[in-house]
Amino acid sequence: MAKYKINYEEEKCIGCGTCAALCPDNWEMQGDKAKPKKTVLGEAGCNKEAEESCPVNCIHVTEQ
Numbered sequence: 001m002a003k004y005k006i007n008y009e010e011e012k013c014i015g016c017g018t019c020a021a022l023c024p025d026n027w028e029m030q031g032d033k034a035k036p037k038k039t040v041l042g043e044a045g046c047n048k049e050a051e052e053s054c055p056v057n058c059i060h061v062t063e064q
């Protein structure tokens, strides 16, 4: 089964909230930064939308 890994460059996050709005299953805001709930997933799902919509391109979803 495919696995997806999320690499997140937290230092680049500007806290816009887009990822948490598009993908609340796996992204939440903690203060002025986003946090992924899980970084290894069986399905990329909405994390792909978060990756594509992040304005500073700090979310990277890769298939393992």
Ligand code: SF4
Pocket: 012, 013, 014, 015, 016, 017, 018, 019, 020, 033, 034, 050, 053, 054, 055, 056, 057, 058, 059
């Ligand atoms: S979309 Fe990107 S910049 Fe915006 S809160 Fe999420 S990780 Fe941070």
